[in-house]
Amino acid sequence: MSASTATAPARGLRAPARGTLLGYLLLLPAVAVIVLLVIVPMAVIARQSFALSDPLLGGTMGGFTWDNYAKLFDPVYAKTMGYSLGLAALNAAVCLVVGYLLAFYISTRPANRQPVLLMLVIIPFLTDFLVRTFAWITLLGSGGPYVRIARALGFDASSLVPSQFAVIMSLLYAFLPVAVFPIYASMRAIDPSLREAASDLGAGWWQTHRRIFIPLSATGIGSSIMLTFVPTLGVFVIPVLLGGGKDPLVGNLIVTLFTEFRNEPMGAAMSMVVLVLMLASVAVITGLLRLLSIRSNRRAA
Amino acid sequence: MTQTSAVRLRGITKSFGSNLVVEPLDLEIGRNEFFSILGPSGCGKTTLMRMITGFETPTAGSVELDGKTVDRVPTRQRDLNMLFQSYALFPHLSVYENVAFELRVRKTAKAELDRRVREALALVRLEDFPQRKPSELSGGQRQRVALARAVVGRPAVVLLDEPLGALDQKLRKEMQFELKRMQREVGITFIYVTHDQEEALTMSDRIAVMSKGRVLQVAGPTEIYDAPNSRFVASFIGSCNLIDAVMSSADTVEVAGLGPVPATVTGGFATGTQVVVAVRPERMTLTDRPTEGSFAGVISERVFLGDEWTYHVKTGGTELTVRVPSGETSAALATLPEGGQVWVSWPTAAGRVLPADDTTSPSLIGSPA
Known part of the structure; x- marks a missing residue:
């Protein structure tokens, strides 16, 4: 991504002046899409988050107040926020570990087999999110293969739906492809002889990863964390279907505020908070990565 | 050497599927030896090393490493x-x-680590x-870092896989001497894999010449050069005239169009066997008048290479390559045009009789590495 943004101005400079207008014209559709579908709705939500709510009909009444944000400090909301952050962090961690191992495995297979393995990772991604979630209900629910196999083996098993485990499994399944791809991309760029060199120099599996592969795929790892952590904060279907809806996430709360409580300003405020949290986490992760690379440079010096 | 060999291979073989890459071979490499494995790409030398x-x-x-099986x-x-x-x-x-x-x-202690890293650098x-x-x-500096990294732990053996391949000609020559110096200084067995015969000859204590998965000859550089045991070794190391001939008796060889030629017969060849006589171009003498035992020929081409002249001479049905150092070209010879009459001779010791047909015929091109 950074490469394309870096080359764009260079190309603009090289282009003759009469081409500039055409360039802007070509940009227009993209700009229109972003303005109409991203910036305008976001501005509407931002405005609503400061509005007074209509206690009788729902909807907004205009005006300006900080009340909507202040009310979010209520322990009930704070707890949901904390739980969401925790679940997002847990999912990001699980996806990172599984995704890293999978990416390493795929990148070390013979070149002609790698595309097939990647396809296997992508295929679930092409299915609808809801379908995938329901699939887990069937797999882990009563009468499903998990219960039957466990009982056949003599274990006293019962349905795993609803449970935290089912939520985590389903989240992992949903986000694994986006965790695998960035790491795979960085690993592909690593000279395969480095692995042999490391083992030749006495490094075992863990040392090879800790000293060579993890540092060299750090950018991919960072992207992978962001691409799993941030979207998990906005998830709301999975906890309802597989977690029994007892522990709502921020996403569920926003849906509830908008639809059941008909309190649009508070829903909007909550949305803005989530947005800020997402941006903050992106900033924190990028910052950590930068710090890490500076530290490794210093240590080397 | 049996007691102290650093590396010992017994009947080692490698095939990928039905493709036999390294034929069964036994090899012993001594301690502190600079041992080269020389062969064209695809001969199996890298697989052997791996x-x-x-x-x-x-x-x-x-x-076996240091007498212990490490399979x-x-x-x-x-x-x-x-x-x-x-x-x-x-x-x-x-x-x-x-x-x-x-x-x-x-997990080497800090002070020790620092001392040894600085030593290696x-x-x-x-x-x-x-x-x-x-x-x-x-490139040259990277290679030095790689070498320091390879010797810092003081291993018994260092294996070098065509390490000079990426360097330019001048740096290669320098590094050849450097490598040899370092190997002597650290006292480590070097196993040097290369397709460059000059590198192998300059640095090695012994050389194993490989072709098509087989080790054809293992010997010191001078022996490899002066007494090649096969057609492939003779032609792969340096340049060599390979003259088709027939054993006319147990110790004389005859070349069609030239008659008996001077050569040392070592292997027991039956009379009537097809053989080749291998003669190094620099062992041949070129004169502008007949001498004893010389063969008459015609200069078909001559090339000036600075330190020497290379003559291509047609004698009988055979084209011979003769090298004459620039300083030794007589005035009479130097003025001879292409097409001029000359006489070629060589001492008996310079001609080696080899089997006409290596079971592994040389193939310098083709087969992937």
Whole structure:
């Protein structure tokens, strides 16, 4: 991504002046899409988050107040926020570990087999999110293969739906492809002889990863964390279907505020908070990565 | 040597599927020896080396290091290091940390680690910029870092996979002497894999010449050059006139169109056997008048190479290559035009009789590495 943004101005400079207008014209559709579908709705939500709510009909009444944000400090909301952050962090961690191992495995297979393995990772991604979630209900629910196999083996098993485990499994399944791809991309760029060199120099599996592969795929790892952590904060279907809806996430709360409580300003405020949290986490992760690379440079010096 | 051999291969074989890459072979490499494995690309030399390091598992046979079988010992526990063709330096680590890698993995104490890293960097004459990243180094410097990294843990054996391949001609020559000096200084067995005969001849104590998965000859550089045991070895190392001939008796060879030629017969060839007589171009003498035992011929081409003249001379049905050092060209010879009459001769000791047909015929092109 950074490469394309870096080359764009260079190309603009090289282009003759009469081409500039055409360039802007070509940009227009993209700009229109972003303005109409991203910036305008976001501005509407931002405005609503400061509005007074209509206690009788729902909807907004205009005006300006900080009340909507202040009310979010209520322990009930704070707890949901904390739980969401925790679940997002847990999912990001699980996806990172599984995704890293999978990416390493795929990148070390013979070149002609790698595309097939990647396809296997992508295929679930092409299915609808809801379908995938329901699939887990069937797999882990009563009468499903998990219960039957466990009982056949003599274990006293019962349905795993609803449970935290089912939520985590389903989240992992949903986000694994986006965790695998960035790491795979960085690993592909690593000279395969480095692995042999490391083992030749006495490094075992863990040392090879800790000293060579993890540092060299750090950018991919960072992207992978962001691409799993941030979207998990906005998830709301999975906890309802597989977690029994007892522990709502921020996403569920926003849906509830908008639809059941008909309190649009508070829903909007909550949305803005989530947005800020997402941006903050992106900033924190990028910052950590930068710090890490500076530290490794210093240590080397 | 039986007691102290650093590496010993017994009946080692490797095949990939139905493709036999290394035919069963026995090989012993002594301690502190500079041993080269020389052959064209695709001859199996890299596979042979990778079996010693443990990167490849032999299909059959076993590898012994310092008298102990290591067939079940993984690479990281074998007392050897490899210098990779691509150097395989860790790009995110500095020169210092690259060299220190093995010592850090083996949890060497800090003071000891620092001392040994500096020692290794001094050995390769790279003390000046330990903080630089590999990307900030020249090819020659990268290679020195790789070498320091390979010797810092004081392994018994260092294997070098065509290490000079990526360097320019001048640097290659310099590094050849450097490598030899370092090998003597550190007292480590070097196994040097190359397709460059000059490198092998300059540095090695002994050379194994490989072709198509077979080791044809193992001997010192002078013996390999002066007494090749096969057509392939004669033609792959240096240049050589290979003259088709027939054994006319137990100790005389006859060339069609020339009659009996001077040659030393070593192997027992039956009368009537097709053979080749191998004569190095620089062992031949070219004169502008007949001498005793010389063959008349015509200059078909001559090329000036600075330090020598290369003549192509047609005698009988055979085209011979003769090298004459620039200073030794007589005035009479120098003025002879192409097409001029000359006489070629060589001493009996210079002609070696070899089997006409190596069971492995030379193939310098083709087969992938």
